[in-house]
Amino acid sequence: MATADQIKSLIKSHYSEDKERFPTIALQLAASEARKGHSSLAHEIKTLIEKGRKSSSHLKVIPHNPDLSGLVQPFEADKKLVQLIASPELKQRIDRIIREYLQRGKLSKFGFSHRRKILLTGPPGTGKTMTASILSKELKIPFYVILVDKIVTKYMGETSAKLRLIFDFISKNTGVYLFDEFDAIGAERTRDNEVGEMRRVLNAFLQFLEQDQSNSFIISATNNIELLDQALFRRFDDVLFYQLPGKDEVINLVKNKLANFKTGFDISSLPFDKFNGLSHAEISQACDDAIKETILNDKTKVTKALLLEMISNRKGVYFSDRS
Template identity: 40%
Template sequence: MATAAQVKALIKSHAAGDDDQFYAVALQMAAREARSGHAGYAQQLRDLIDASKGRVPRPGPTPVASPRGDLAALLSVEYPEQRLSDLSLDNDVLSLLRRVLLEQRQRDRLRATGFAPQRRLLLVGPPGTGKTLTAKVLAGELHLPLFTVRLEGLITKFMGETAAKLRLIFDQVAEIAGVYLFDEVDALAGARGLSNDVGEIRRVLNSFLQFLEQDVSDSVIVATSNLPEHLDRALYRRFDATLDYPMPTGAIAKQVIRARLASLDLRAVDWRGVSTAAKGLSHSEVTAAAEQAAKDSILAGTLQVRTDFLVEALRWRNRSDSPPE
């Protein structure tokens, strides 16, 4: 049978005229029936949904209203347009992301046979290596809203309030399908054995782990961490996959620069010198250096990016956050 949350979400989406959300909730109900062993009833629901979709024009995803009330301080929403082609990452990470997208697009087929698609991802690695952009790409590829959890609004000095706010967020995760980003999740999921740990902090972590485990929605949950060694080990077991984001190699740095400066002439660039200068920089730092070199070239009266401008900008990023004079 449908849960109370699903019935409420169904009524809300119908009242708001939100067909996309209405069908998403209905498909969640069908998947729940399939998991409960009611395969015939689940198939009837899916057939009704498919037949109804065929009669209703659906030009694209209906925007979800901005979070209101208490949720307004906890979540921000956007509708990313980024695609997988916007990511410059190593092949292992890209392969896993393609697998996640495939399983999400075929989730009804998987659930009809008792399997669940990957939908909880933990992304770890240094700052600026593409973790937040990955969440945007997942939302863009799946045509879902991206909800970013505002940790500054979530974590209060009253830990009981934090757990209650977490419940509000996971209630929405169940009701409104989307990609939910817990950026820098270390604040919620630090290791319980740390010396400054207190009982209330442990209870918040336990609540977070419990909500993750109990969630069976169609939403995708993405958590990121710059300090994976500080995360509680139990957190890893709650995620379907952990993706490691390393600093870019010379080849990846070249991809980042080419993608950002695609509108300019890069034929004269000495890529060996550029790769050497980019060593040790993150994706975002390489992007910032490429933009600086492009502006320098344009101000010098040419659309051909000069290698010396690019190398100088990269070297400055390695020294400090200040652009070259």
């Protein structure tokens, strides 16, 4: 039967609404039962998990508008602020955005509005998209991603027309809207390689952004803040800067990822230089790789050597791509 630690972990993951950790622990429990010869019970657990995943995988339905097809994509928000590994200052600023929305009535009595037009900037994999998901989850409003690559076209006027449709949708349907890879439309208007059409697109975006009076959150994310037009910054209520994880963040991230799996080493003793240059997402993926390798080899503990091997593999993949 399940161990006391497994039962406690299941209960904790349920009440923290961690939709990733709960099935992971349950599958570990199934594997443990299978090793004990309880194959029927293991199969039942796996079947229940699969059924649960299918029933909860449905996305919020966008009100029918054929013109928005392929432009606005709904996503299920499954992250909470406590799950974000970031500097205390960054988490405080995200918490302030949440508090202002929850108490927007109090602010409006004094003539203020809550901050909701936010620019997120920093290296890939450092938590920008996760932040948009967190806002949706914490505030219990839908989460949509605007597919910027589908907006920009070569036909004069078509991109601005698509932007108008999107902002009209934003004004009528309260939610968190993420414009990812925003520099595709927010590039500086004076750049030599920018054509007149793109300058018109940026001007249209600035106009729509300034005119928007909805309760929706308009989140723009970029990996290249230096490309953005300076006129953008005064249109946003806040600018959040994301960085690669420092030593303490690396330790907390690894601890969180391996929390439900036994380790044969002290996580705080990991050599930080081995993680240097990797993003939160890359480190998380390396931890997942180590867990999966441990499971496939019928081992009970993630070893220090295995984790560092997976970190090295990730560095090899990502840094070769970046060179």
